Amino acid sequence: MIEKNSKGLAARWKYFWQSIAAAIVVTLLYVTATIPAETQLIVPFFKDVAIDLGWWYLILGYLVIVGSSNAVNLTDGLDGLAILPTVLVGSALGAIAYLVGHAEFARYLHIPYIPGAGELVIYCGALGGAGLGFLWFNTYPAQVFMGDVGALSLGAALGVIALITRHEIVFFIMAGIFVAETMSVILQVGSFKLTGKRIFMMAPLHHHFELKGWPEPRVIVRFWIITVMLVLFGLATLKLR
Numbered sequence: 001m002i003e004k005n006s007k008g009l010a011a012r013w014k015y016f017w018q019s020i021a022a023a024i025v026v027t028l029l030y031v032t033a034t035i036p037a038e039t040q041l042i043v044p045f046f047k048d049v050a051i052d053l054g055w056w057y058l059i060l061g062y063l064v065i066v067g068s069s070n071a072v073n074l075t076d077g078l079d080g081l082a083i084l085p086t087v088l089v090g091s092a093l094g095a096i097a098y099l100v101g102h103a104e105f106a107r108y109l110h111i112p113y114i115p116g117a118g119e120l121v122i123y124c125g126a127l128g129g130a131g132l133g134f135l136w137f138n139t140y141p142a143q144v145f146m147g148d149v150g151a152l153s154l155g156a157a158l159g160v161i162a163l164i165t166r167h168e169i170v171f172f173i174m175a176g177i178f179v180a181e182t183m184s185v186i187l188q189v190g191s192f193k194l195t196g197k198r199i200f201m202m203a204p205l206h207h208h209f210e211l212k213g214w215p216e217p218r219v220i221v222r223f224w225i226i227t228v229m230l231v232l233f234g235l236a237t238l239k240l241r
Contacts, residue, residue, distance in 0.1 A: 008148065016236050018066050025160055026061030029173035037112035042166045044173075044237035047110040064158040064168050071178035072155030074185055074204045079142035080135055081206060085227040086154050088210065089174045092231045093161045094124025099238065100165050110241050112166050120161055127157065140217050175235035177227050181205050 033039050039057040043049040053060060062200025076082035099105045131154075136146045146154070155178070162171035170180060181204040188203035200208040211221045 008238050014148070014152070015066075016200050018069055018156070019062070021156070022062050022065040022069075023058075025065060026058050026163070029061065029163060030055075030057055034115070037166060038114060040194065041168065042112055044167075044170055045086040045240055047241045050112065060168065064163055064171075065156050067165065067182070068159035068162070068171075068175065068178065069155035070150045071175065072158070072234050073148055073151040073207070075178050075181045076146060076151040077204060078206055078210075078216055078220050079140040080138050081223060082151055082154075083131050083135050083138055083146065085175070085177050086158065087128045087135070088122055088227050088231045089158055089171070090124050090131065090154075090161070091128045092174055092235055093158065093165060093167070093171065094121045094128070094172070095235065096238070097121055097124060097161065097165050100167075109238050111238060114164065114166060120164060123157075124161065127154070140218055140220060170234045173237070174227075174231045176230040177223050182207070 030039060036052065037050065038051050040050040041053055041060065043051065072082055073087060075085070097117050097120035099109060100111055100114045100117060102122070103113050106113035134144070134146065138146070158171070158175065163166050184200055184205035185203045187199050189198055191199045201211040202208055206219050206223065210216065
């Protein structure tokens with residue numbers, strides 16, 4: 001007998017398997033690192049500021065992967081809202097991967113040279129192309145939906161690419177919409193538990209603007225525009241050193 005249940009996997013189990021996958025990936029990246037730059041935190045806007053993380057790299061990597069995975073999933077609440085920012089950020093990370101994987105460009109831009117990172121361009125190109133194809137049918141009004149499986153996977157993929165290219169802070173900047181959506185949920189839940197009051201009309205953030213009277217397409221397109229600006233700013237940090 002088939003049980004008809006559309007609830008899917010419980011949240012705690014999603015988090016459990018996310019954590020297992022993130023721990024495996026981060027551990028592999030850590031133990032296979034061949035140069036110091038692969039486990040350093042690179043600070044943008046400065047030419048030679050790189051913080052040696054040591055085993056703290058494992059914690060940072062875990063937070064980046066799990067955090068970005070859930071951030072994209074939280075953003076995926078309106079038609080096309082999550083996929084275009086994913087394409088834009090993924091494409092920008094592809095450009096960064098090419099630069100950090102090319103010794104001459106890396107030296108010119110004062111960014112770490114990561115051997116083999118340039119191969120990620122192929123993956124990022126595939127992600128961008130597939131994402132645009134998906135957007136054709138996911139844009140308002142949507143005909144197809146990515147669901148938790150797609151959103152969680154794409155978010156985790158972006159986090160892994162940011163880790164490999166050693167540009168977690170730049171990724172944090174470019175993924176500002178994902179960050180804002182996640183922080184709105186954290187602040188909303190925290191405020192309600194501590195004070196009994198809500199900061200936003202509804203969280204994640206895109207629902208707040210909907211309840212304020214913005215039509216769904218306006219929320220989507222304006223979030224897209226913000227992402228374009230943040231991605232351009234993130235790429236500009238490569239030269240502003």
